[in-house]
Amino acid sequence: MPIDAATALAAEPRSGRLAWTAKDVQLYHLGVGAGANPDKDSPATDPDELRYTLESRLHVLPSFATVAGAGSPGVIGGLSMPGVDVDLARVLHGGQSLTLYRPLPAEGEATATSRIAAVYDKGKAAVLVMRTEVADADGPLWTNDAQIFVRGEGGWGGDRGPSVRREPPAGEPDRVVERPVRQDQALLYRLSGDLNPLHADPEFAKLAGFERPILHGLCTYGITLKAVVDTLLGGDVARVRAYTTRFAGVVHPGETLRVRMWRGDGEIRVAVSAVERNEAPVLTDTVVTTHP
Known part of the structure; x- marks a missing residue:
């Protein structure tokens, strides 16, 4: 079996050094839409x-943690x-969870320790949880959990894992904003470290079952957190304690x-949809946990 759950879970953690500069931030x-003027x-x-x-005013959006040091091990590392x-053509990023212990510095060096924290059998697919x-x-800066969805690799009778589904938020939303995605957004975002050809190469995208390259899920993740910080948190990135989502x-x-x-x-509950495709869900079960 291509996924040996026992071996993956028993493997020694891997450690490596991360370093980033203000230019990386x-x-x-820019890769998640900063600098765009809403007044056309x-x-x-x-x-x-x-x-x-x-650089003289730089505040670090917490979701930068997913790419710091040219990308945490995440999906590819898993x-x-x-x-x-x-x-790789059978792999999708199923979800992401981020826990922050303090605001991220604009420049820094750190040690990242990664391991497979869980392997779940979803029947037609397997889900790996890569924890970094x-x-x-x-001291501690952050913990990232990447949920890696592998089509065609389930069915061995393993643990199905916990349900992460939450009831949809009740009532009308407190805020609704729209964020355009540039035609070159994926090409710009990938320069932060995620070079998966699914997001750039039309032929590879077709092999993976898509008609054309798609945006990185973590780019949508960053665009969404920025929208929350800018509209409901007064632009204060330090108020974000944790951020989790499922890529729907x-x-x-x-x-x-x-x-x-x-x-x-x-907390702030969030739902994200694609306007041009009849509000097709993009991010669900999305929660930004906040400091007062």
Whole structure:
């Protein structure tokens, strides 16, 4: 069997060094839409966007943790772990969870320790949970969990895993915003470290079952968190404690994302859909946990 759950779970964690600069942070922010002016009639950059794009004012969007050091091991790293031997064309990023222990510095060095934390049998697919814990000289910075969905690799009778589905938020959302996705968004975002050809090569995308390249799920993840921070958290990135989502559908470059947000007690529930495809779900079970 291409996935040997026992071997994957028993494998020794892998550790490596991460380093990033303010330029890496700025490139990531541009990759998730920073600097775009919502007022199409004005050529000037929105002054609020300078906190993401100007080095003298730089605040780090917490989702940068998914690409810091040219990308945490995440999906690609999970596929190179002992006990895992699968075809990249069968792999999808199923979900992502991020826990933050303090605000991310604009420049830094840290140690990342990664392991397969769980392997679940979903029948027609397997799900690997790749956990990466990152710490610097001052202590823990963040923990990333990437849920890796591998089509055609389930059915061995293993643990199906916990249900992550939540009831949809009740009532009308507190805020609704739209975020356009540029035609070249995936090409720009991939420069932060995720070079999977699914997001750039039309022929590879067809082999994976898509009519054309699709946007990185983590790019949508970053676009969405930025929308929440900018609209409900007053632009204060330090208020984000944790951020989790399930990738429910693809996004094509050139589409428009509709981001719906509901305030809760210490959390913000979010749902994201593709406007041009009759509100097709993109992100579901999405929660931003906040500090007061």
